[in-house]
Amino acid sequence: MSKPIYIINGPNLNLLGTREPEIYGHQTLADIEKLCAIAAEDLGYNIRFFQSNIEGELVDFIQEAGSQGSVIIINPAAYTHTSVALYDAIKAVSIPCIEIHLSQPAARESFRRRSYVAEAANGTISGFGVKSYLLGLQAAIHLLEASA
Amino acid sequence: MSKPIYIINGPNLNLLGTREPEIYGHQTLADIEKLCAIAAEDLGYNIRFFQSNIEGELVDFIQEAGSQGSVIIINPAAYTHTSVALYDAIKAVSIPCIEIHLSQPAARESFRRRSYVAEAANGTISGFGVKSYLLGLQAAIHLLEASA
Amino acid sequence: MSKPIYIINGPNLNLLGTREPEIYGHQTLADIEKLCAIAAEDLGYNIRFFQSNIEGELVDFIQEAGSQGSVIIINPAAYTHTSVALYDAIKAVSIPCIEIHLSQPAARESFRRRSYVAEAANGTISGFGVKSYLLGLQAAIHLLEASA
Amino acid sequence: MSKPIYIINGPNLNLLGTREPEIYGHQTLADIEKLCAIAAEDLGYNIRFFQSNIEGELVDFIQEAGSQGSVIIINPAAYTHTSVALYDAIKAVSIPCIEIHLSQPAARESFRRRSYVAEAANGTISGFGVKSYLLGLQAAIHLLEASA
Amino acid sequence: MSKPIYIINGPNLNLLGTREPEIYGHQTLADIEKLCAIAAEDLGYNIRFFQSNIEGELVDFIQEAGSQGSVIIINPAAYTHTSVALYDAIKAVSIPCIEIHLSQPAARESFRRRSYVAEAANGTISGFGVKSYLLGLQAAIHLLEASA
């Protein structure tokens, strides 16, 4: 069977459903994991789903994906804007990487304009709430099949 | 029948297939229009597809979409980074707007880091080549159906 | 009879009355044209009134005003902040030029702080809604009569 | 009888008529006060006219206007570009405020590009010499009558 | 016969001869076209000569040159400093491109220091008035013959 798709979630995303729902919506991260698992299965893929508030653990997940996964979907949340470590990790692995965001960072505080992750990732999907994950899944599979 | 989805293309995209194919791929804009039309039809929607090299005509298309369309998918190309006029036009219409890019601007010249369009749009999809259009279509329909 | 006063309107102003009325008010651009025509006539002047979404056509209008008009009133809208071409056009014609705005740009997004048009124009009037046009007319006639 | 219109003048404006007349014209501040008083009277209003070189006294006048005046017309001169105190004072009073300038600051030294007063005021009129005051009066009365 | 040399002129250059002659000289754009045509003919080449105030039409001309011309000489005027669209167009065509200016932008307003066109063009010639066009022609022919 093919290697799983890694879906990696950054800081504070474990609060989804409770935190600022007017920006982030009402679904929990567990809800999103289920939706992604089902959607992936429908397309013949399986996923591994992670969350951590710790930048270095996100680096760990990216590294693990590099050896055991086929493609990375990452919602780096706050670390999007400050983490050279994530940038380096994505550059260091040889599988594709897709950056996703629930909200549209460019339309928020000015410090959210720069994304180190976008500078390393193959592509970016932002602003569609939970749908960003599902579009990310499709994009991931597209990249996998395009390079297959 | 529902109002069409407007897909608006900015400067130099009429050269697609000939221009820097290592960045933008080998398909022409006409190819992309066909792919989008078919994909939309499959989902029960129809599209209108535009291209102009003139910033103000892109503003015209956005305005037309505002009255005759249901949602905007825009690849603003070079105007992404310089056009307050597009920003204002998108803010002025009451339908959703999705920004797409074939390439990943954040990974290119530093002047491509700021997107005025992203600051006005609902969401952004970049870096997946022609697939960015098809993902944009899905995102568009998602927004339409979510707000229906 | 004296040369007409040129009133030139930039991008998205054709949407007036529908677009973000909490910022721009409820009157249409045709309403404004009528108000200006009447006010000018009362003062013994006639106007020519233009709108375009295209930066280069605004340059055309300024140039036409330079040979056929007596004074320019321009609401450059989004191009206020990005257009060196308008700056150059205003510098290139030998008649006076007045910049007007319906809203107060300095109180909005930070990218609206710089006005290239203000750097070339004789004066600026902003923040009074449609009244900005009528004050602009008076200022225009003042400049004409002062230099007569 | 209605509350007076406050016309507040900032630093060095007491020198008008002697100081750099190629920029500021030949009329004195007393001349301007008379012109404003007459113009206001013609329109059924009366004015109070102040000048100070001291930033904090300009704050005082704005505060006094807030309780005893109907609208503020302020030519903040040099404090335009440096005074958060004027910004706060204008924000703190509930009556409208109009910023005026004899010259066109945007066309002068680069440090004149930012106006803290413009960020707090309802509108701005600049570049018309003494006429800026008279246009400011009309704008003031317009705001008063629009909100009446 | 060989493909023509495209000479493309940006905004406000149609005013040449009337506009700020102390900066731009007294010859009209038609005069320059004639001088260029004669000079090209002497060297065994023919030219096509364009002017537009519209950024997007300059993009059109560059694209047309890309398929029907041999080399581009462009005086982008005000768009020099603001147009990523011209940058992209020049990058997108496979023929050489030479940027020219009548005046010396670096010695003027600070906003004229950055040239997006220079970042994409093969070379730049500025500051020699009409002679900049004739030197540009020679440079163009040099590039053609060097690559022949």
Added chain:
Amino acid sequence: MSKPIYIINGPNLNLLGTREPEIYGHQTLADIEKLCAIAAEDLGYNIRFFQSNIEGELVDFIQEAGSQGSVIIINPAAYTHTSVALYDAIKAVSIPCIEIHLSQPAARESFRRRSYVAEAANGTISGFGVKSYLLGLQAAIHLLEASA
């Protein structure tokens, strides 16, 4: 008896209770003075309480405190962000100085991010409304007793 604690209030604070109560609360400056006097008395200290809209008078109060007071509590309001004169005055006196704010400047306009006063003061307390004064009093007495 020990020297009094100087509590110095900057521009527009005399409007407290009327000005933007959603930011600054409903108590007047006289109310605050009373609360501070009582709180100080309870702790065996007395206060002197000042307000001025004039930057230079705030400098005067700081200097007076330097010779006649024991410690300074200053709410510099708008001058926080622009006054090198206050910075110098605080540096010039040998008694401790505490900066206080009713609101949280860092969470407001970006021009409120820099505090010259904070760079000279011993400590800062912000964001607690009138309570900021009372905490400032305690901090002041702490500093006095720590250095006694």
Added chain:
Amino acid sequence: MSKPIYIINGPNLNLLGTREPEIYGHQTLADIEKLCAIAAEDLGYNIRFFQSNIEGELVDFIQEAGSQGSVIIINPAAYTHTSVALYDAIKAVSIPCIEIHLSQPAARESFRRRSYVAEAANGTISGFGVKSYLLGLQAAIHLLEASA
């Protein structure tokens, strides 16, 4: 009994008492915890006290406080200036948050001028050594009782 007050300490604060005592004083973090516990108890409250060098664990503590605590007092130390993750965490929880510092960051290296935490917190207390914690406790209880 009421929910505890969370006191969260950032990187290197575990070294207190040994590290640069001329800046940070001679008391250990355990000393501070005891002082805070006693002071809280005197006021009828209890505390939970944490320290971590890991940014993501500070996020964890803030989240835990959001569900199990009544108010947060945080000394974010070095992460003050770099952590969008802390900003997001504080914004995400619905309880008040107070930023404290032993020293006065504004008076130190220029990179300490920006505080992301201050932009999200209700208030800030800095510069009073261990007393900053005790003042923070009072401020915390004030906010609790004010909103009770």
Added chain:
Amino acid sequence: MSKPIYIINGPNLNLLGTREPEIYGHQTLADIEKLCAIAAEDLGYNIRFFQSNIEGELVDFIQEAGSQGSVIIINPAAYTHTSVALYDAIKAVSIPCIEIHLSQPAARESFRRRSYVAEAANGTISGFGVKSYLLGLQAAIHLLEASA
């Protein structure tokens, strides 16, 4: 008899002799006034000597000097770096102006690098303690006699 030389002193200079003597020396402002008066008298001139902590009063003194004095020597202290009002006042009077400083601002905090006063003054003398005043006197008389 000739008009006096105006020597104008800015904020906190009234503290001289007590304030940071390692930077500013031990002589009081009264001592300096005496030294200047004697030195001027020796050279056949008389002086007027002022100090204020209020920016606007310094503007007043400059204006008075403009009509009643022959030359201005100004130590603008903290207002050096922030006052457009002093810049405007110096520009507005037609007599020469010399900026002096006791210390060397360029060698201190980075915010002391810009001097608005230097941009308007004829010359600057800094870094020589009280001697800066005496050198300023000689420079003043030099300018007077050069233009006589």
Added chain:
Amino acid sequence: MSKPIYIINGPNLNLLGTREPEIYGHQTLADIEKLCAIAAEDLGYNIRFFQSNIEGELVDFIQEAGSQGSVIIINPAAYTHTSVALYDAIKAVSIPCIEIHLSQPAARESFRRRSYVAEAANGTISGFGVKSYLLGLQAAIHLLEASA
């Protein structure tokens, strides 16, 4: 026996040998550890060797080194450019610290130009691949023996 030399490695260095070998070389981190251990032993020293992807754990190692080690050699990798926490940790311990890099950060992306670690460390060695570690060892021993 003397305290060991701490060699601390930052994020993604655990991938050495697989990651971008054209930049970082083909040896693994375990290979480097062995080389360092042998080299140290030859010189009469022993080492402790760490790696973590987590910023806060690097802080922990630095602190541990401060009490149990003699000198720190740190390759902070991506945290070089973003970590005030590492800066503070290095400043907080009283033993020497040497920053090393395999590559030459100044010759790479512009965000690698600033090193917070360099601002706190005694010295820096970069650009020599694995040899940077061995030179770092010699520098470490030099510092130890110089201060012995």
Added chain:
Amino acid sequence: MSKPIYIINGPNLNLLGTREPEIYGHQTLADIEKLCAIAAEDLGYNIRFFQSNIEGELVDFIQEAGSQGSVIIINPAAYTHTSVALYDAIKAVSIPCIEIHLSQPAARESFRRRSYVAEAANGTISGFGVKSYLLGLQAAIHLLEASA
């Protein structure tokens, strides 16, 4: 006979033909001197040709040209971007000056975007390899004959 044309070459140009030939071409500086001498002779002019790696010697050559030459052609190489001394020297001599470059600096490292020499020179020619010298010669003779 007329005064010679000075051709002045900056640092590292003595390496031409060996240094980075993919950027600078294969001809040596001696080759270029010969080409220029022949080309000048054909047009009835003679040249003097210099090279130095020392900024001050380039200043010397410019000064010598100012008294003994008719026009300056300068390839300032690295000093283009850093030398106010060259700027001053060019401003100080009353003969025309033309800046040339073999490569196109605007298309290289960002620190090559600013040219102090361009701000002082009459015109600039860049990007044509050795042909830049020959075009510079023509431009020089054009300027000479235009002012004759």
Added chain:
Amino acid sequence: MSKPIYIINGPNLNLLGTREPEIYGHQTLADIEKLCAIAAEDLGYNIRFFQSNIEGELVDFIQEAGSQGSVIIINPAAYTHTSVALYDAIKAVSIPCIEIHLSQPAARESFRRRSYVAEAANGTISGFGVKSYLLGLQAAIHLLEASA
């Protein structure tokens, strides 16, 4: 006899009397040397007078002054704004250093606002033409006698 006063002149000052006399006056550098020699002699001192266009030779002169001179007066001209080498040289010698300028750099191009020399020198005198040298001499002797 006492060590001589070193007067060191930077690039292009050898052109004095011919170069831009409206800025720098009509006296030659030899004239200035004579005036300085006489003035010094009158005061019981002798001078050594240098000029070079080469930054490194100015460094040499400063170093020579450090061992053989008593005080340095330097007019660093263009190197004022770009030379860290002069900054280091002045810091490296233990005698006083006075920066002088004929013109007022702060009132000229914006790149003249920063002076590296001012950051290292004891004091600065600018804007008085040749008189700047004579005032510099007095300041020099003042510093010598003050430290004697």
Added chain:
Amino acid sequence: MSKPIYIINGPNLNLLGTREPEIYGHQTLADIEKLCAIAAEDLGYNIRFFQSNIEGELVDFIQEAGSQGSVIIINPAAYTHTSVALYDAIKAVSIPCIEIHLSQPAARESFRRRSYVAEAANGTISGFGVKSYLLGLQAAIHLLEASA
């Protein structure tokens, strides 16, 4: 015999041993040369050792090294931060180059943060006093032998 190692020293290093010994140590440059010669000899290499205060002579030495040397060790001192000419020279030669510093520039004035030399060199060693030279020698030989 192999080509010598070039050790090139920049401005003010000839003062070593006398200049600011708390930063640079007590050994003279001649002492360092001897230490380097001995150390090189021990390793079977010989050195050539240079110093100049003149930027262009450092360029000369680098060029000479390019043809007659095997590797460059350069302590560019003040020119580190300002010299594009050194950057270009290092890029132009095909032998390796190592940047060394006695002190740690990143820990000093902010203008020492950027190193143009580091952007061109293979590696950098800073902060170890004279030991930086000896480590540089080892690094140099390592590079030579690695590429042999």
